[in-house]
Amino acid sequence: MKLSTPQRGTTTATTAHVASGTGSAHAKVILLGEHAVLHGSPALAVPVPQLTVTALATRFAEPGVTSFLMEGQHGTTPCLSVGLQRIATALTDGDDGRRIEVVLRSGIPAGRGLGSSAACARAAVLALADLLGHELDQREVYELVQIAENVTHGRASGVDAITTGADSPLLFDNGAAEPVRIGFDGLFVVADSGVAGQTKDAVRLVRNAFEVLPGERERFVGTVSALVRSAVWELAEGTATGFGKCMTECHSALRDLGVSTSLIDGMADAAVSAGALGAKISGGGLGGCIVTLVDRPEVAWSVSRALCDAGAVRTWTVPVGRFARDDR
Numbered sequence: 493m494k495l496s497t498p499q500r501g502t503t504t505a506t507t508a509h510v511a512s513g514t515g516s517a518h519a520k521v522i523l524l525g526e527h528a529v530l531h532g533s534p535a536l537a538v539p540v541p542q543l544t545v546t547a548l549a550t551r552f553a554e555p556g557v558t559s560f561l562m563e564g565q566h567g568t569t570p571c572l573s574v575g576l577q578r579i580a581t582a583l584t585d586g587d588d589g590r591r592i593e594v595v596l597r598s599g600i601p602a603g604r605g606l607g608s609s610a611a612c613a614r615a616a617v618l619a620l621a622d623l624l625g626h627e628l629d630q631r632e633v634y635e636l637v638q639i640a641e642n643v644t645h646g647r648a649s650g651v652d653a654i655t656t657g658a659d660s661p662l663l664f665d666n667g668a669a670e671p672v673r674i675g676f677d678g679l680f681v682v683a684d685s686g687v688a689g690q691t692k693d694a695v696r697l698v699r700n701a702f703e704v705l706p707g708e709r710e711r712f713v714g715t716v717s718a719l720v721r722s723a724v725w726e727l728a729e730g731t732a733t734g735f736g737k738c739m740t741e742c743h744s745a746l747r748d749l750g751v752s753t754s755l756i757d758g759m760a761d762a763a764v765s766a767g768a769l770g771a772k773i774s775g776g777g778l779g780g781c782i783v784t785l786v787d788r789p790e791v792a793w794s795v796s797r798a799l800c801d802a803g804a805v806r807t808w809t810v811p812v813g814r815f816a817r818d819d820r
Contacts (some may be wrong), residue, residue, distance in 0.1 A: 511551045515618025517611040519543035519600045520655035529649045534567035537655040545598040545611040545617035556591025559670035563597040573642025583620045603688030605775015609651035613640035667757045673728040677813035679792045681784045686805035691776030694751045736770025736785045743772030751777030759802045766798035767791040
């Protein structure tokens with residue numbers, strides 16, 4: 493990958509021999525298409541701008557290596573991520589060898605299918621590029637984030653790497669991502685089950701199901717592909733009710749594969765009983781989050797409360813359409 497260097501320098505701090513750079517990214521939720529996207533299906537995802545990661549990259553005067561630290565409620569601790577180190581190696585190739593420290597601060601719960609690892613990688617990429625004076629286009633940022641994601645997940649679809657930097661819902665199809673028009677007003681209520689998802693285990697479970705059950709792969713991928721395309725139409729031209737139905741049907745397909753849990757299923761049922769138009773597990777599964785859709789803010793409050801009563805430890809609301817515009 494060729495990295496271009498702008499003529500402007502990095503921002504120099506008050507200490508003459510120290511420079512810094514910053515970067516940020518946000519969470520994401522997959523609305524439809526998880527697992528199937530690894531087998532050729534389209535997928536639909538939405539950014540969650542309320543949950544962010546920031547990164548501060550600082551270059552010191554003395555020689556040394558690049559290190560990563562995670563700042564949290566218990567202080568700052570080393571972040572020993574192989575994926576992040578590979579990003580650093582790619583970006584600092586040919587640099588002057590002075591020590592660089594990257595401090596990450598994340599508000600995205602890890603292991604919940606919210607794109608925490610991709611958001612951390614994206615923030616780190618942008619901070620290091622800012623520090624080193626590299627002007628990266630979106631494709632270069634994506635490729636660097638994917639380096640870390642493939643280390644973390646074994647085989648990453650690319651959905652997280654792109655959506656953690658997007659500002660609107662995206663459709664992923666045939667290796668490309670494009671914004672999706674929103675034609676109705678609604679709110680996605682995302683709920684954390686409090687149980688870390690097991691993406692690698694879930695991917696292995698799905699792969700085993702495809703190997704053991706003849707025709708299961710074609711059936712599942714065909715079902716989800718059709719639901720994603722219907723959901724894209726409903727999002728742009730149809731209704732929140734129609735979109736919610738696609739979500740619920742997609743959850744049924746994922747549940748039948750075994751990637752849901754009794755807790756997740758109970759939360760989804762509680763949300764629908766409280767007025768949600770649709771509810772489904774989001775992400776790899778075997779824990780993590782669910783995403784639901786409502787058509788009014790007051791219903792979002794009722795659904796959020798029902799989700800917490802059913803076991804959720806926290807919820808977030810992502811408005812779309814008019815509600816998103818009013819929220820700005």
